[in-house]
Amino acid sequence: MAQKTLLEKLEILADAAKYDASCASSGTAKKNSLGGKGIGSTEGMGICHAYAPDGRCISLLKVLLTNHCIFDCHYCINRKSSNVRRARFTPQEVADLTLNFYRRNYIEGLFLSSGIIKSSNHTMEQMVEAARILREEYDFRGYIHLKTIPEADPELVRQAGFHADRVSINVELPTTSGLTRLAPDKNERQIEGAIAKTKHDIIEAKDARKRFRHAPRFAPAGQSTQMIVGADKASDADIVGKASRLYDSFGLRRVYYSAFSPIPDASAVLPLQRPPLLREHRLYQSDWLMRFYGYAPNEVCQATEADGNLPLDIDPKLAWALKFRGTFPVDVNRAGKEMLLRVPGLGPTAVRRIIAARRHRTLRLDDVAKVTQSIAKIRPFITALDWRPTTLTDRADLRTLLAPKQEQLELFA
Amino acid sequence: MTAMQRTSLTEHYAVHMPTPDDFAFWRESARDLIQCEVPPDRVSWIEPGGTGDLFGSGSSALPEPSKGAKPVRASKRFLSLARNAALHSDPQRFALLYRLLWRLQANPRVLEDKTDPDVRRVEELDKSVRRDSHKMHAFVRFRQVEAEDGSEYYVAWFEPDHHIVRANAGFFMRRFANMNWSILTPRGCLHWDGEIMRESGPAQRSDAPDGDPVEDLWKSYYSSIFNPARLKVGAMLSEMPKKYWKNMPEAALIPDLIAGAQAREAQMVAAGERQIRERPESLEAIHDAIANCRDCPIAECGTRAVMGEGSVGAHLMIVGEQPGDQEDVAGRPFVGPAGQLLDSALGEAGIDRSAAYVTNAVKHFKFAQRGKRRLHQTPMAKEIDTCRWWLESERAIVRPRIVLALGASAARGLLGKTVSLKSVRGAPIALEDGAELWVTAHPSYLLRLDGAAREEQAALFAADLTRVKARLAELQA
Numbered sequence: 001m002a003q004k005t006l007l008e009k010l011e012i013l014a015d016a017a018k019y020d021a022s023c024a025s026s027g028t029a030k031k032n033s034l035g036g037k038g039i040g041s042t043e044g045m046g047i048c049h050a051y052a053p054d055g056r057c058i059s060l061l062k063v064l065l066t067n068h069c070i071f072d073c074h075y076c077i078n079r080k081s082s083n084v085r086r087a088r089f090t091p092q093e094v095a096d097l098t099l100n101f102y103r104r105n106y107i108e109g110l111f112l113s114s115g116i117i118k119s120s121n122h123t124m125e126q127m128v129e130a131a132r133i134l135r136e137e138y139d140f141r142g143y144i145h146l147k148t149i150p151e152a153d154p155e156l157v158r159q160a161g162f163h164a165d166r167v168s169i170n171v172e173l174p175t176t177s178g179l180t181r182l183a184p185d186k187n188e189r190q191i192e193g194a195i196a197k198t199k200h201d202i203i204e205a206k207d208a209r210k211r212f213r214h215a216p217r218f219a220p221a222g223q224s225t226q227m228i229v230g231a232d233k234a235s236d237a238d239i240v241g242k243a244s245r246l247y248d249s250f251g252l253r254r255v256y257y258s259a260f261s262p263i264p265d266a267s268a269v270l271p272l273q274r275p276p277l278l279r280e281h282r283l284y285q286s287d288w289l290m291r292f293y294g295y296a297p298n299e300v301c302q303a304t305e306a307d308g309n310l311p312l313d314i315d316p317k318l319a320w321a322l323k324f325r326g327t328f329p330v331d332v333n334r335a336g337k338e339m340l341l342r343v344p345g346l347g348p349t350a351v352r353r354i355i356a357a358r359r360h361r362t363l364r365l366d367d368v369a370k371v372t373q374s375i376a377k378i379r380p381f382i383t384a385l386d387w388r389p390t391t392l393t394d395r396a397d398l399r400t401l402l403a404p405k406q407e408q409l410e411l412f413a
Numbered sequence: 414m415t416a417m418q419r420t421s422l423t424e425h426y427a428v429h430m431p432t433p434d435d436f437a438f439w440r441e442s443a444r445d446l447i448q449c450e451v452p453p454d455r456v457s458w459i460e461p462g463g464t465g466d467l468f469g470s471g472s473s474a475l476p477e478p479s480k481g482a483k484p485v486r487a488s489k490r491f492l493s494l495a496r497n498a499a500l501h502s503d504p505q506r507f508a509l510l511y512r513l514l515w516r517l518q519a520n521p522r523v524l525e526d527k528t529d530p531d532v533r534r535v536e537e538l539d540k541s542v543r544r545d546s547h548k549m550h551a552f553v554r555f556r557q558v559e560a561e562d563g564s565e566y567y568v569a570w571f572e573p574d575h576h577i578v579r580a581n582a583g584f585f586m587r588r589f590a591n592m593n594w595s596i597l598t599p600r601g602c603l604h605w606d607g608e609i610m611r612e613s614g615p616a617q618r619s620d621a622p623d624g625d626p627v628e629d630l631w632k633s634y635y636s637s638i639f640n641p642a643r644l645k646v647g648a649m650l651s652e653m654p655k656k657y658w659k660n661m662p663e664a665a666l667i668p669d670l671i672a673g674a675q676a677r678e679a680q681m682v683a684a685g686e687r688q689i690r691e692r693p694e695s696l697e698a699i700h701d702a703i704a705n706c707r708d709c710p711i712a713e714c715g716t717r718a719v720m721g722e723g724s725v726g727a728h729l730m731i732v733g734e735q736p737g738d739q740e741d742v743a744g745r746p747f748v749g750p751a752g753q754l755l756d757s758a759l760g761e762a763g764i765d766r767s768a769a770y771v772t773n774a775v776k777h778f779k780f781a782q783r784g785k786r787r788l789h790q791t792p793m794a795k796e797i798d799t800c801r802w803w804l805e806s807e808r809a810i811v812r813p814r815i816v817l818a819l820g821a822s823a824a825r826g827l828l829g830k831t832v833s834l835k836s837v838r839g840a841p842i843a844l845e846d847g848a849e850l851w852v853t854a855h856p857s858y859l860l861r862l863d864g865a866a867r868e869e870q871a872a873l874f875a876a877d878l879t880r881v882k883a884r885l886a887e888l889q890a
Contacts, residue, residue, distance in 0.1 A: 052638060053670050055646070063634075103557075
């Protein structure tokens with residue numbers, strides 16, 4: 001067979017990587033290329049260099065080293081039994097491509113993942129080699145995210161952490177039964193063991209840096225993971241529970257959700273209908289509720305409907321508020337921050353502004369309207385100097401009043 | 414003499430800014446004016462080339478504050494807001510900042526009142542300048558050109574909304590410290606040679622280079638990483654408004670990507686689709702149905718579907734890979750060379766072929782034409798999986814106790830996953846319906862071997878058949 005050109009390989013291996021949700025390049029240690037030999041900088045805030053028509057940002061060069069794989073996970077387009085075109089980069093090619101893109105300001109860095117070839121260790125070695133070439137030979141100081149392989153030798157995974165800003169290990173599916181059924185070659189204990197080991201390494205390296213100024217950094221942007229939504233029967237309540245357990249026990253920076261999309265050559269075990277993208281969105285919203293709004297996991301689960309899934313027509317915060325109307329209305333002039341954060345339509349920024357502004361005056365509904373996006377959604381849940389919702393809060397049709405209007409979808413945008 | 418005495422109550426001042434983004438100059442002037450207690454409505458701030466307001470013709474000689482004047486106070490928050498807001502293209506910005514600074518003297522906490530119109534406006538300015546800077550960091554696209562001395566040199570063209578170019582020089586310097594580059598904009602240009610940052614006046618788009626060889630790679634990356642199953646054009650537009658598109662090479666692809674998304678997604682779904690249909694209830698029904706089956710490309714080659722042979726209730730089902738050249742001609746399974754070898758091996762093991770049900774994992778002959786000859790080609794995993802529907806229907810009707818799979822393709826047809834022959838050979842595998850699956854080599858494999866290797870494999874094959882025979886006898890007893 002003829003050798004594939006770099007362009008063909010990039011097409012195949014970027015196409016295979018598009019099912020990975022994460023593209024974050026934020027939250028890492030600050031560095032720049034002044035005084036070095038190479039290029040690159042990270043200044044805390046991630047930068048999205050382009051947006052694809054699927055609304056997702058393109059911050060990193062997200063490719064697989066290879067899409068050959070010896071595993072047979074049903075949800076994955078690259079599984080052994082799939083019929084896709086295969087290709088393989090050398091570590092040198094990946095490093096050169098990254099640098100060429102970076103010099104033109106197309107990207108923030110590299111997100112490298114891979115199918116498993118030969119063995120987990122061999123694959124991990126190749127990935128670490130690509131990162132090593134970038135860091136040591138080209139003195140590249142941009143962002144690197146490596147997806148590590150839980151089955152690989154822990155020492156290799158540790159090497160990855162020394163070169164990368166962030167490492168991640170996918171938990172793949174929210175339930176153990178789903179994992180055994182859909183990813184027969186993977187093992188939950190092994191995956192969680194590897195995540196725990198990485199957590200330990202991160203803590204240890206942080207501690208060392210406190211005592212020795214030149215101790216090497218280890219994955220300064222922490223670790224993250226990804227779960228596939230809609231490939232198995234897990235409900236939103238299961239998923240939220242699993243995510244909060246992951247946040248708590250492994251100190252993860254992020255749990256990403258990837259709505260299972262109908263992939264070419266999908267396995268017959270999987271549902272053909274994709275789950276609504278909205279479900280993924282609602283899960284991210286619930287993730288936000290736990291991380292920035294002070295909701296406990298069980299409170300998010302309270303917002304789910306009878307089937308254990310979050311409602312799709314309204315957001316989880318509104319769903320919670322409608323279920324617990326007794327806690328409302330909230331007085332914007334007196335209530336504490338925690339209570340204000342529970343008002344549907346008030347985000348952390350609006351709450352901060354309300355609290356700052358009410359030191360100067362007693363707020364009227366107009367004042368609240370000035371610091372928020374839409375007052376109509378908030379009105380039933382607050383009282384202000386000149387506003388009392390009276391029976392509005394308890395109206396039976398409040399949900400229909402507040403739910404966003406259904407729109408006709410565009411056929412050809 | 415106090416400041417009040419030196420500035421008359423009606424005098425109007427005009428401050429001429431040397432450049433539109435000179436925050437330090439504004440700061441100095443504002444400090445002096447406040448110390449002389451000049452209220453905001455008596456100062457106009459005039460940008461270079463601007464005419465100022467109605468009173469713009471006021472005195473441009475600013476009053477000098479006396480030594481003992483009260484120091485001007487400004488909070489850190491105000492300074493950081495003002496530094497950004499001063500870069501906005503709104504001509505009213507300096508007046509707004511002065512008004513706020515003036516109010517800040519009387520009420521140091523004025524910034525905390527987020528409902529105040531001046532505070533909200535300055536925060537809006539700050540926000541849009543920060544956004545513009547962020548988009549500059551993101552959307553500047555360098556193109557490589559060759560410098561006169563043959564070294565690599567990178568040039569970008571960018572059109573910012575506000576006066577942010579100089580303020581962002583540091584970002585690009587820190588990022589591309591060891592690269593020679595220029596950023597050209599209509600509001601001034603930056604040039605970095607690895608050591609010194611130079612500035613020059615406004616440039617035009619025609620000054621920037623046109624293309625770059627790496628752009629093709631980048632475009633192909635952009636269209637490959639896009640997932641057509643999740644089209645969200647609104648989300649893209651809110652972060653990457655159309656005004657930036659003209660200077661981004663990848664943006665030219667967007668209309669086609671959007672237009673083609675539905676077709677691409679439909680393709681993705683169709684590729685994985687299998688219609689839900691009723692299982693046929695008799696072997697005859699299967700026979701009729703497979704003749705018309707076009708679920709996979711093999712069926713489109715003009716060959717005929719070859720149905721299994723045997724009776725309902727047979728204890729043993731033998732499954733091969735697919736019909737060969739002679740089977741296709743005869744319309745019966747295992748009549749070619751491999752079939753003859755199978756027949757003799759079955760005879761030696763004492764298995765009666767006529768009592769067994771003999772069929773194939775794939776019902777059509779897959780071949781490549783070489784002149785007049787049709788050369789056998791192994792079916793793809795997907796094709797086997799597609800045809801599995803028929804094999805399962807046959808099993809559901811025949812209900813064999815033992816299934817003998819010949820070769821890896823047949824094993825996949827029965828198990829739904831690829832197994833290695835070596836690992837599953839010689840021991841039974843329980844199938845979901847309670848039948849036992851035995852896997853052995855395909856007889857055509859023996860036909861391709863010579864000498865010692867053939868003898869060795871033939872012995873293994875015979876041993877497998879003997880085991881199956883013994884097991885069959887046990888079950889029948």
